[in-house]
Amino acid sequence: MTKKLDDTNLKGVDRRDFLSLGAGAAGLFCALSAKDISNLSSRDVKNIDAAAASLKRPKFKAKAAAATLDPVDRYDFDTPDPAPGGQVREYWIQATTVLWDPIPTGKDAWMGGKQAHKKFRAFVYQLMTPGFASTAGVAQMPGPTLQADVGDVLRVHFRNADMTLNQPVTMHPHGVRYTPDYDGTYLGDFTRAGGFIAPGEEFTYTWECLPESEGVWPYHDHGPNHVLNSARGLFGAIIIRDPAKPRPDREVCLHLHSLAPPITGTPSMLHAINGRAFAGNTPTIRAKVGQTVAIHVLGMNSDFHTWHLHGHRWPDEAGAFVDSPAVGPSEVISIRYTEDNPGRFLYHCHVSSHMDAGMAGWYLVEK
Numbered sequence: 001m002t003k004k005l006d007d008t009n010l011k012g013v014d015r016r017d018f019l020s021l022g023a024g025a026a027g028l029f030c031a032l033s034a035k036d037i038s039n040l041s042s043r044d045v046k047n048i049d050a051a052a053a054s055l056k057r058p059k060f061k062a063k064a065a066a067a068t069l070d071p072v073d074r075y076d077f078d079t080p081d082p083a084p085g086g087q088v089r090e091y092w093i094q095a096t097t098v099l100w101d102p103i104p105t106g107k108d109a110w111m112g113g114k115q116a117h118k119k120f121r122a123f124v125y126q127l128m129t130p131g132f133a134s135t136a137g138v139a140q141m142p143g144p145t146l147q148a149d150v151g152d153v154l155r156v157h158f159r160n161a162d163m164t165l166n167q168p169v170t171m172h173p174h175g176v177r178y179t180p181d182y183d184g185t186y187l188g189d190f191t192r193a194g195g196f197i198a199p200g201e202e203f204t205y206t207w208e209c210l211p212e213s214e215g216v217w218p219y220h221d222h223g224p225n226h227v228l229n230s231a232r233g234l235f236g237a238i239i240i241r242d243p244a245k246p247r248p249d250r251e252v253c254l255h256l257h258s259l260a261p262p263i264t265g266t267p268s269m270l271h272a273i274n275g276r277a278f279a280g281n282t283p284t285i286r287a288k289v290g291q292t293v294a295i296h297v298l299g300m301n302s303d304f305h306t307w308h309l310h311g312h313r314w315p316d317e318a319g320a321f322v323d324s325p326a327v328g329p330s331e332v333i334s335i336r337y338t339e340d341n342p343g344r345f346l347y348h349c350h351v352s353s354h355m356d357a358g359m360a361g362w363y364l365v366e367k
C-alpha cells in the first residue's frame with residue numbers, strides 16, 4: 001500500500017511540514033556528499049547510501065520557520081491546466097531497482113575480445129499502467145521517454161517502489177515549466193512535497209509544455225542522493241513537439257553516462273550509452289535510405305563528450321555542417337538528416353578514453 005502525497009499535503013500548515021529536517025543524518029550526509037564523485041571509495045558510497053536511507057522527511061519547526069522563512073517559501077501555487085487546445089498527458093512511473101548487466105554479450109563487437117562484466121543493482125524509472133496496476137515496460141536505462149506537444153501538460157504519477165536501497169528519490173524535469181511544488185528537487189530545509197518521495201510513497205507532478213519547451217530534455221532524480229542515484233540509472237528523456245512539424249521516421253535517444261566501480265561495482269570504469277557499454281551491447285540503431293532520422297544525444301554525467309557518427313553529417317543550429325558536436329553535462333544535441341548512405345557504421349564518443357571504455361555502438365543502414 002503506497003501513501004499518496006498530493007496537493008492536500010501542501011496546503012497551509014501541512015505544507016510547512018516539508019520545510020525543515022532533522023540535523024543528525026543530514027550532517028553526515030552533507031559531509032560525505034561534499035566529496036568529488038570521482039574520488040569516492042566503495043566505503044564512501046556505502047556511508048552515503050546509509051545516510052540517505054536514514055534521512056527523515058524535512059519537518060517544519062514552527063518557531064524557527066516563523067523567524068527564518070523567506071516570503072517566497074510561504075507561497076501557494078496552483079496546479080496548471082493545459083493551454084487552449086492542449087491535452088493532459090498522463091504517465092504512471094515507478095522508481096525501482098533491477099539487477100543490470102552493462103555488457104550482456106560479454107564482448108566488444110567492434111574491437112573483439114571478451115569484456116569482464118557483472119550485474120549490479122541499477123536504480124531506474126519504469127513505465128506502469130494507469131493506477132500502477134501493473135508494469136507497462138521493462139525496468140531499464142533510460143526510463144520511459146515522456147512525450148507531449150506544446151500546449152499540453154505532462155501529469156506524471158510517480159511512485160517510489162524501491163525498498164532495497166530504501167532512499168527518497170524524485171523526478172526532476174528539464175525544459176518544461178513547473179512551480180516549486182513540482183520541481184522534484186530536494187532543497188534541504190526548503191523541500192516541498194515533490195522533492196522527497198520516500199519508499200512506498202506516491203506523488204503527482206504537473207509540468208507545463210510551453211512553446212519554448214519544444215525539443216528534447218533530460219529528466220532525472222534530484223532527491224537528496226541524486227548524484228549517486230542518477231549515476232545508478234535514474235534518468236530519462238522528455239520530447240516535446242510542435243504538432244505542426246513532421247515527425248522523423250526513426251528517432252532515438254542516446255544517454256551518455258558512466259558506470260563507476262565504487263558506485264556500481266563494475267570491475268572497471270565503463271563509459272556507457274543507455275546503461276550499456278561496447279558495440280553490440282549499446283543501442284544498435286537501424287535506418288533505411290530515404291528515411292528521416294533524428295538522434296538525440298543527452299549528456300547524463302559530469303563529462304564532456306563529442307558525439308560522432310561515421311559516414312554522415314548534419315547542420316548545427318547555425319547551419320554549419322558538423323559530424324562531431326560536443327555535448328556537456330545535461331546538454332542535449334538533436335541531429336536530423338535524411339539517410340543517404342547504406343552499410344555498417346560506427347557511432348561513438350570521440351573522447352578516446354570514453355570510446356575505449358565502451359561509449360560506442362553500431363549504426364546500420366539498409367538500402
Ligand SMILES: [Cu+2]
Pocket residue numbers: 256271303304305306349350351354355359
Ligand atoms: Cu564521451
